[in-house]
Every structure is written in C-alpha cells, then in structure tokens.
Amino acid sequence: MTQDMHRLIAGNKRRDRFFGWAGLAAMVFAVTILLLLLVTLGLEGGRRLSWEFLTSYPSRVPERAGILPACVGTVLVMLVTAVTSVPLGVAAAVYLEEYAPKSRVTAVIEINIANLAGVPSIVYGLMALGLFVYPLHLGHSILTAGLTLTLLCLPVVIIVAREAIRTVPSGIREAAYALGATKWQTIRDHVLPYSTGGILTGVIIALSRAVGETAPLITIGALSFIAFLPSPPVTATPPFLSVRWLFDPFAVLPMQMFNWISRPQEAFHLNAAGAGLVLMLVTLAMNGLAYYIRYRSRRRIRW
Amino acid sequence: MEFANRFHNVKATIGTPAALLLLALYLGWVVLASLQADGPAVITVDGSSTLFPITEAAVEEFQSSHRGRIRITVGISGTGGGFKKFCRGETDIQDASRPISLGEREACRRNGVVYHELPVAYDAMTIVVSRRNTWVDSITLQELKRIWEPSAQRTVLRWSQIRPAWPDVPLKLFGAGSDSGTFDYFTEVVVGRAKASRGDYTASEDDNTLVQGIARDTYALGYLPFGYYENNRQRLRAVPVDAGEGPCEPSRETVENGTYHPLSRPLLIYVNERSAARPEIRRFVESYLGAAGRLAGEVGFMPLPDDLYRLAAEHFRSGRLGTVFHAKAAGMSVIDLFRQDTTP
Numbered sequence: 001m002t003q004d005m006h007r008l009i010a011g012n013k014r015r016d017r018f019f020g021w022a023g024l025a026a027m028v029f030a031v032t033i034l035l036l037l038l039v040t041l042g043l044e045g046g047r048r049l050s051w052e053f054l055t056s057y058p059s060r061v062p063e064r065a066g067i068l069p070a071c072v073g074t075v076l077v078m079l080v081t082a083v084t085s086v087p088l089g090v091a092a093a094v095y096l097e098e099y100a101p102k103s104r105v106t107a108v109i110e111i112n113i114a115n116l117a118g119v120p121s122i123v124y125g126l127m128a129l130g131l132f133v134y135p136l137h138l139g140h141s142i143l144t145a146g147l148t149l150t151l152l153c154l155p156v157v158i159i160v161a162r163e164a165i166r167t168v169p170s171g172i173r174e175a176a177y178a179l180g181a182t183k184w185q186t187i188r189d190h191v192l193p194y195s196t197g198g199i200l201t202g203v204i205i206a207l208s209r210a211v212g213e214t215a216p217l218i219t220i221g222a223l224s225f226i227a228f229l230p231s232p233p234v235t236a237t238p239p240f241l242s243v244r245w246l247f248d249p250f251a252v253l254p255m256q257m258f259n260w261i262s263r264p265q266e267a268f269h270l271n272a273a274g275a276g277l278v279l280m281l282v283t284l285a286m287n288g289l290a291y292y293i294r295y296r297s298r299r300r301i302r303w
Numbered sequence: 304m305e306f307a308n309r310f311h312n313v314k315a316t317i318g319t320p321a322a323l324l325l326l327a328l329y330l331g332w333v334v335l336a337s338l339q340a341d342g343p344a345v346i347t348v349d350g351s352s353t354l355f356p357i358t359e360a361a362v363e364e365f366q367s368s369h370r371g372r373i374r375i376t377v378g379i380s381g382t383g384g385g386f387k388k389f390c391r392g393e394t395d396i397q398d399a400s401r402p403i404s405l406g407e408r409e410a411c412r413r414n415g416v417v418y419h420e421l422p423v424a425y426d427a428m429t430i431v432v433s434r435r436n437t438w439v440d441s442i443t444l445q446e447l448k449r450i451w452e453p454s455a456q457r458t459v460l461r462w463s464q465i466r467p468a469w470p471d472v473p474l475k476l477f478g479a480g481s482d483s484g485t486f487d488y489f490t491e492v493v494v495g496r497a498k499a500s501r502g503d504y505t506a507s508e509d510d511n512t513l514v515q516g517i518a519r520d521t522y523a524l525g526y527l528p529f530g531y532y533e534n535n536r537q538r539l540r541a542v543p544v545d546a547g548e549g550p551c552e553p554s555r556e557t558v559e560n561g562t563y564h565p566l567s568r569p570l571l572i573y574v575n576e577r578s579a580a581r582p583e584i585r586r587f588v589e590s591y592l593g594a595a596g597r598l599a600g601e602v603g604f605m606p607l608p609d610d611l612y613r614l615a616a617e618h619f620r621s622g623r624l625g626t627v628f629h630a631k632a633a634g635m636s637v638i639d640l641f642r643q644d645t646t647p
Binding site for chain 1: 329332333334336337338343345347352355356358359360362363366374375376377378379380509510511514528530531533534535598601602603
C-alpha cells in the first residue's frame with residue numbers, strides 16, 4: 001500500500017521534473033533565438049549607429065546615409081494611428097461592454113472583431129488603397145498610412161480594452177448606480193479610470209506591432225527615397241498651427257530597411273541592420289512603457 | 304464660499320461649451336488654412352528598382368542645392384508598376400530599366416500622356432555561375448535561348464543537355480521575377496518575345512536573394528544586373544556570352560564600346576511632357592542628364608558615351624517626344640536609335 005503510494009508519488013515527481021525541464025528547454029530555445037537576433041543586429045548595426053546616422057538623409061554613399069526622414073515618418077504615422085485608434089477603439093469597447101444588449105447581433109459583431117484581429121495586414125493595405133487613396137483622395141500621405149494602421153490596430157485595441165473593462169468588478173458599478181450616478185458618470189468616473197492601465201498596455205502593444213508593418217504601407221505607396229521632412233506643424237502666419245504634414249509624402253523605417261537590403265553593396269546592408277536596430281529599440285521602448293504603465297496603474301488602484 | 308460654488312457651476316455649464324466651441328472653430332481654421340496653403344513644389348518619380356540608385360544619387364545632388372524649396376519623392380514600384388502610374392498621369396518622371404512597351408504606349412495615349420524619353424545609363428545583364436562551377440567558360444545566345452524558352456520547362460534540366468561536353472549534373476536556374484524590367488528585357492533579347500520564359504526557376508525581385516542562391520549552388524546559372532555581379536566578384540563568376548562574334552565578357556569597356564551585345568541595355572527615364580513644362584522639373588531633368596554619367600559609374604552602372612548625353616539633353620530642350628524603341632529595337636545600338644528620327 002505505502003509502496004504503491006511511494007511509487008505513485010515518485011512517478012508524479014518525475015513527470016513534474018520532466019515538464020519543468022521541457023518548459024525550461026522551450027524557454028531557452030526562444031530566448032536564444034531572440035538573443036542571436038539581437039546580437040547579430042547589434043554587432044552589424046551597432047557600428048553604424050551614431051548621431052549622424054539618426055540625423056542624416058538617405059544617400060548614395062552608404063557612410064553618409066541616415067534615417068532621419070524614415071524616423072520622422074514613422075513617428076508621425078504612429079501619432080496619427082494612436083490619435084485615431086484609441087478613441088475609436090475605447091468607445092467601441094465601452095459600448096460593447098456597458099451599453100450593448102446581449103443579443104445575437106452583438107455576438108456576431110464580437111466574433112467579427114476577433115476575426116478581424118487575425119486578418120493578414122496586406123488585406124488592410126489593399127482595402128486602404130481602395131478606400132483612402134483613390135475614392136477619398138487622401139493620396140499617398142501620412143494621413144492615409146496612419147488610418148491604414150488604425151484599421152490594423154482597431155480590432156486588437158477593442159479586444160484588449162474590453163478585457164480591461166471587464167476586470168473592473170461589477171460591485172463598483174452597482175455602488176455607483178446606488179448613489180444615483182448615471183451610466184455615463186459611472187463609466188467616466190470609475191470604469192475608465194480603473195481600466196486605463198490595461199487599455200493603454202493593449203494600445204501600446206498594438207502600436208508596437210504596427211510600427212514594423214511594411215506590407216500595408218507598400219500597397220498604399222510608401223516611398224523609399226525622401227530627402228526632406230514633412231511640413232512643420234507650427235507656422236509663422238495665423239493660425240500658427242498647420243496640419244499640412246498630414247498630406248505630405250513619407251517614408252518609414254521598415255521601408256528604408258527593405259530598400260537598403262536590396263542593394264548590391266555590403267555597406268548598405270550594414271545600414272539596414274542599423275535601421276533595424278533602431279526599429280527594435282523603438283519597439284523595446286514602447287513595450288517597456290506598456291510594462292511601466294501597467295505597473296503604475298496596478299499600484300494606484302486598490303479595491 | 305457659496306458665490307465661488309455658484310461661479311464654478313456657471314463656468315461648468317456655460318464656460319465649457321463656449322471653450323469647446325472656440326477650440327473647434329480654431330481647429331477648423333487650422334485645417335482650412337493648411338489645406339489652402341501651398342507647400343513646396345513636389346516632383347514625383349517612380350518605377351524601376353534597378354535604376355533607383357542613379358535616380359537617388361541625382362536627387363541627392365539636386366536637393367542639396369535646393370533644400371526645402373523643391374521636394375522630390377522616389378518610389379520603387381518596378382518598371383511595369385511605375386508605368387501604370389505614369390500613364391495615368393500620377394507621376395512626373397518614370398524610371399525604366401527597359402523601353403516603354405506597346406501596351407504602355409497605348410495606355411499613355413488613351414490618357415493623353417505624352418513624354419520625353421531620355422537614356423541615363425547602360426546596364427549589362429550578366430550571366431553568372433557560382434565560383435565553384437569549373438566547366439563553363441562561355442555560353443552562346445542560342446544556348447541561353449534553349450535554356451530559358453517556355454518549352455524548356457521540365458525538359459532542359461541538366462547541364463549536359465545544353466552542351467554535351469558539360470557534366471551530367473542538375474541545372475539550377477535563377478532569374479528575375481516577372482514584375483521586373485530585367486525579366487522583360489532578358490526574355491525579349493534571349494527568347495525573342497518579352498515575358499516569354501520558362502516558369503520553373505527560382506525567381507526573385509530581390510537580386511541579393513539571387514546572388515546568395517547562385518553563389519552557394521555549384522550547379523546554378525542565373526542572370527543579374529551588372530552591379531550585383533560587380534559587388535560579388537569573389538563569390539560569382541560572369542560567363543562570357545557569344546552572340547556570334549566570339550565570347551565576350553561583360554565589363555565597362557565591352558559595354559561602352561558595344562561589343563557586349565545584345566545583353567547590354569539602356570536605362571531610361573520618361574518625363575511627362577506636362578510636368579516638363581514646370582521649371583523646377585526642367586531644372587531637375589537637366590541636372591540629372593548632366594550628372595548621370597558620373598553618378599552611374601559611382602553606383603555600379605556604365606555611363607553612356609558623352610555625345611549621347613548631349614543628344615538627350617538636346618532632345619529634351621527641343622521638346623522631342625515619344626519613344627525611339629519601335630518595333631524590333633531591342634538589341635540595336637542605343638546611340639543609333641537616338642540619332643534616328645522619333646515619332647510621338
């Protein structure tokens with residue numbers, strides 16, 4: 001009897017150890033590949049990384065070439081994407097979670113949103129080409145690119161925002177209603193503030209994925225050579241602000257990389273590695289920010 | 304205290320909407336003003352990725368003297384993709400690694416797009432094998448045709464089938480993807496009809512992929528723009544091509560003196576006539592033609608003879624339109640073609 005039990009326990013422990021080792025192996029495998037990628041990029045691109053590389057225009061001379069327009073383009077496109085996808089995504093999520101009746105229609109909408117999150121990005125590019133570029137006459141502009149990436153981010157933002165809103169205990173809502181608050185007051189003063197951390201994390205993760213997207217931007221006509229910056233947002237004449245840059249042509253980092261990689265000269269491949277390193281650092285910084293926000297919001301809220 | 308409270312309420316009920324309204328009005332003004340403001344002039348260039356390095360260099364030189372006032376954008380949609388946009392009138396200048404095709408001329412004519420055709424450099428389509436390949440010392444045009452024609456698909460699969468003296472080992476083919484001008488020109492010259500090619504080979508629009516593939520494979524044979532061979536001499540070997548007058552190796556000399564024939568090809572730019580009326584585009588094209596010889600050499604292509612650049616600039620100034628590549632022009636010497644009369 002006790003022998004059987006001992007054997008059983010020993011067997012279970014063995015399996016337990018085995019799974020531990022298997023998990024460790026999987027983790028080591030994933031991390032090794034990531035490290036290899038980082039190290040090769042770092043070794044190749046690190047040599048090119050300098051202040052001049054970040055602040056120069058592309059050039060036929062690999063040593064003089066830089067990524068300034070691509071960096072600025074990437075930042076502006078992401079800005080447009082963030083400004084449009086956050087309000088749209090959060091509002092849609094709030095509606096679906098708080099207002100929408102639980103009917104078959106909402107179920108269909110929910111399934112569709114989940115499906116949209118898995119659609120290949122090039123499909124969004126084709127759709128944007130057929131919607132923004134020609135019928136709406138937005139051209140091959142920063143605005144078009146930003147809106148295209150918004151399409152890409154929206155499903156993810158909605159799904160994550162809904163998850164975050166769902167984690168707010170319903171006791172909080174009921175307490176607010178008990179005090180006579182309307183639905184909107186409850187959402188504005190309680191639900192949204194408590195779920196901000198989760199929502200922002202999701203938004204930033206969605207954006208950091210969109211930052212490296214090339215396919216949809218190629219289809220809408222992202223350019224590979226630009227030696228100027230978009231129009232300045234501030235002007236000397238009234239009204240002193242300008243959104244002209246929204247309609248300017250642009251280049252983005254992944255496109256610049258792609259262009260350099262396809263050159264015959266080895267030195268351009270180094271530049272591509274440098275641009276890749278910058279892109280990776282941007283993604284890393286964004287993910288770090290997401291992590292920090294989550295940490296902050298968890299510390300702030302106690303219920 | 305009570306007053307302050309009441310004041311707060313007033314502000315909340317009247318102040319906020321008023322402030323929002325003002326903000327909305329201001330933003331509306333900003334958007335309207337931005338839409339009306341004239342930005343700096345924009346010149347749009349699109350087309351061949353082969354020609355891209357030369358155009359990039361020309362733009363770089365031109366813009367360093369005009370920074371901020373003139374903006375030039377260069378895309379790489381490929382020669383075919385670029386012509387689609389060019390013939391819709393969407394772009395000002397088209398980079399082409401082959402002359403405009405019949406269908407494209409028709410499309411341009413339908414949309415009322417007329418153009419100047421200007422040669423900017425030569426490229427030599429280079430037949431390459433791996434450095435490990437020891438048996439090939441030259442290849443004839445007929446042999447190339449036998450390898451690449453559509454009927455060779457799934458039948459010509461071994462080196463010994465091309466020339467009995469070569470070893471009985473598999474033949475692995477690498478070439479340009481069907482969207483590139485390189486593909487169009489190669490098939491036209493070698494097979495005799497543009498876009499007629501066997502399909503069972505490793506095709507890539509990215510020539511570096513082809514370089515990697517050919518360099519690693521002893522049994523490989525492929526074609527590349529000269530620049531990609533020149534930068535990978537230690538890994539690739541160029542095969543001299545025999546077009547009936549003995550084997551000829553591609554090099555700057557053989558291309559410039561016309562002996563590397565007919566696989567050398569002109570790289571051209573097409574300028575929309577309506578765009579050419581704009582002074583900044585006129586200046587850009589003239590500076591491009593003036594610097595093209597030097598820049599082509601710098602980025603891995605062969606410059607044209609000087610008098611051809613002079614001839615092209617003359618054509619551009621005198622407003623000569625249309626293409627010189629009519630019927631069976633592929634393989635004819637470019638300078639002869641440009642000396643001939645042109646029809647719009």
